[in-house]
Amino acid sequence: MMKIEAIIQPSRFESVKDALLEIGIEGMTVTEVRGHGRQKGHTEVYRGREYTVDLLPKVKLEVVLPDALVNRAVETILKSAKTGKIGDGKIFLSRIEEAIRIRNEEHGESAL
Amino acid sequence: MKRMGVWCCLLITLMVIASPLLAQQSPSPATPPTNSAAAQETPKAIADRLNQLEQKTAEAESHADNAWMLMSAALVLLMTGPGLALFYGGLVRQKNVLAIMMQSFALMALITVLWALVGYSLCFGGSGPIIGNFEHAFLRGVGIAPNSDYAATIPQMTFMVYQLMFAIITPALITGATAERMKFSGTMLFMTLWFLIVYAPMAHMVWGKGGLLNASLGGRFPTLDFAGGTVVHITSGVSALVCALYLGRRLGYPKQPMPPHSMVLSFIGACLLWVGWFGFNAGSALASGGLATSAFVATHFGAAAAALSWSLAEWFKNGRASALGAISGAVAGLVAITPAAGFVGPRSALAIGFIAGIFCYWMVTKFKAMFGYDDALDAFGVHGAGGTIGALLTGVCARMLVNPMFGEGKPVGGFDGHWVQVGYQLVGIAFAWILALVGTIVILKIVEVVTGLRVSEEHEIEGLDITQHGEEAYNLES
Numbered sequence: 001m002m003k004i005e006a007i008i009q010p011s012r013f014e015s016v017k018d019a020l021l022e023i024g025i026e027g028m029t030v031t032e033v034r035g036h037g038r039q040k041g042h043t044e045v046y047r048g049r050e051y052t053v054d055l056l057p058k059v060k061l062e063v064v065l066p067d068a069l070v071n072r073a074v075e076t077i078l079k080s081a082k083t084g085k086i087g088d089g090k091i092f093l094s095r096i097e098e099a100i101r102i103r104n105e106e107h108g109e110s111a112l
Numbered sequence: 113m114k115r116m117g118v119w120c121c122l123l124i125t126l127m128v129i130a131s132p133l134l135a136q137q138s139p140s141p142a143t144p145p146t147n148s149a150a151a152q153e154t155p156k157a158i159a160d161r162l163n164q165l166e167q168k169t170a171e172a173e174s175h176a177d178n179a180w181m182l183m184s185a186a187l188v189l190l191m192t193g194p195g196l197a198l199f200y201g202g203l204v205r206q207k208n209v210l211a212i213m214m215q216s217f218a219l220m221a222l223i224t225v226l227w228a229l230v231g232y233s234l235c236f237g238g239s240g241p242i243i244g245n246f247e248h249a250f251l252r253g254v255g256i257a258p259n260s261d262y263a264a265t266i267p268q269m270t271f272m273v274y275q276l277m278f279a280i281i282t283p284a285l286i287t288g289a290t291a292e293r294m295k296f297s298g299t300m301l302f303m304t305l306w307f308l309i310v311y312a313p314m315a316h317m318v319w320g321k322g323g324l325l326n327a328s329l330g331g332r333f334p335t336l337d338f339a340g341g342t343v344v345h346i347t348s349g350v351s352a353l354v355c356a357l358y359l360g361r362r363l364g365y366p367k368q369p370m371p372p373h374s375m376v377l378s379f380i381g382a383c384l385l386w387v388g389w390f391g392f393n394a395g396s397a398l399a400s401g402g403l404a405t406s407a408f409v410a411t412h413f414g415a416a417a418a419a420l421s422w423s424l425a426e427w428f429k430n431g432r433a434s435a436l437g438a439i440s441g442a443v444a445g446l447v448a449i450t451p452a453a454g455f456v457g458p459r460s461a462l463a464i465g466f467i468a469g470i471f472c473y474w475m476v477t478k479f480k481a482m483f484g485y486d487d488a489l490d491a492f493g494v495h496g497a498g499g500t501i502g503a504l505l506t507g508v509c510a511r512m513l514v515n516p517m518f519g520e521g522k523p524v525g526g527f528d529g530h531w532v533q534v535g536y537q538l539v540g541i542a543f544a545w546i547l548a549l550v551g552t553i554v555i556l557k558i559v560e561v562v563t564g565l566r567v568s569e570e571h572e573i574e575g576l577d578i579t580q581h582g583e584e585a586y587n588l589e590s
Binding site: 044045046047048049051053 | 366370371372429430432476477478480490
């Protein structure tokens with residue numbers, strides 16, 4: 001089992017969600033986050049003082065999938081989240097030790 | 113069926129319209145006598161009727177004045193709650209919004225009680241040059257009968273409650289300078305002492321009978337202050353500066369950005385202040401006649417011109433006009449027009465507003481940066497500076513055509529050629545500055561010893577809402 005963590009532009013979120021739904025992936029956790037990589041922020045002026053705001057709003061998507069589905073999911077996210085400009089975000093993959101469904105205590109891939 | 117319905121509606125409508133025409137006119141109680149009857153009326157009867165008529169007219173005028181004044185009192189209270197509370201509330205960081213609102217609200221309660229006990233009497237009792245007396249302590253003698261020294265056509269109670277609203281908002285303005293770091297207990301003690309030591313004497317000197325600076329009642333140095341440029345804005349603004357310097361800067365100021373947590377709240381507050389100010393300035397006419405109109409118009413024009421000029425200054429300097437700048441400009445204009453409202457014409461009002469917008473913009477950006485004091489919400493930059501320039505320009509622009517303050521045909525201000533008035537304005541301004549400066553330092557020293565002034569560093573970082581009041585402003589998770 002692998003976890004896909006994708007940090008994407010908020011404006012691309014709806015397309016990514018729909019695209020994942022189309023390939024049969026329904027379970028996901030979504031958080032609103034702030035951050036930046038190489039993207040520059042913007043300047044605010046408050047009472048004559050300039051401040052650089054470099055933490056930009058992004059959306060973080062987390063999905064845990066059986067190994068067989070991971071590649072397809074990553075391709076789908078890449079295709080639907082990409083705008084080609086700086087600030088598109090990143091995808092991280094990590095291995096998951098165990099998954100348990102709380103309702104019926106199922107273990108392993110059948111819990112996903 | 114539908115056709116019938118339409119005809120029925122038409123018939124009913126016709127009947128409704130015709131009914132007043134068909135109704136019997138009941139004879140009115142005061143039917144004037146016919147010509148033949150008038151010839152038989154004695155001169156005494158005519159005189160009696162004329163007296164009654166005069167009384168009724170005076171009553172009607174009085175009712176009109178009272179209605180306006182009660183409305184004005186309500187408008188001025190609205191300026192504190194929620195006007196100022198929202199304006200300041202939006203400007204602080206989220207963790208401190210309840211604290212600043214609580215301070216305004218607590219003053220609505222605290223000052224009211226102090227006013228009833230001794231405040232009104234100290235401001236408007238007696239006829240001393242500097243302070244009132246205790247003749248009206250516990251509001252003794254303050255009833256429905258007018259006090260002709262101040263306002264001959266409204267109940268003294270109306271005058272009293274109207275003035276109370278000014279006494280409430282004045283100390284509330286100071287909370288803008290001490291925001292985000294002053295203890296609630298210290299604030300309450302400070303405001304109690306400030307009201308008694310600074311506000312009451314200043315209000316008495318400018319507006320009280322026998323007051324040294326009272327332009328209406330023959331003061332030695334007649335200072336033109338229609339609605340409180342000196343009494344309200346200079347005193348609170350200068351006090352704010354002293355407090356900001358004494359308390360020191362907020363942790364992280366100026367390196368750490370501390371932008372307003374909700375410009376939406378501040379915007380709403382500013383609009384409530386603008387509208388409420390009609391009660392503040394036009395209500396200071398203490399009657400609902402032409403002077404109230406004149407002050408109303410001047411107030412509005414001053415606000416508008418200043419909002420524009422501050423925005424233009426920002427646009428010129430930063431390339432963009434901000435919402436914060438626009439609303440700050442409007443408030444600056446309202447502050448500056450406060451002493452002038454009932455003395456200047458509409459074009460002067462535009463000029464005063466325009467100047468105040470630019471001057472106060474410079475004060476809160478350049479001047480504040482030059483000296484580096486942390487007047488958190490610009491109480492000094494807007495109220496202290498705006499009040500000072502407004503009081504000065506009042507002396508310049510006042511005209512007898514607008515308000516024959518000193519008697520028919522007697523010049524009032526610079527535009528009448530009476531330039532000595534500017535000198536008197538400087539005296540009034542100086543009194544306000546010195547009283548506020550000295551009074552505030554003394555009070556700060558007392559409060560420092562009794563309750564302490566500033567919260568601890570940990571509390572300041574955690575936020576005043578949770579540490580001073582045990583509350584969080586927004587519990588948005590479902």
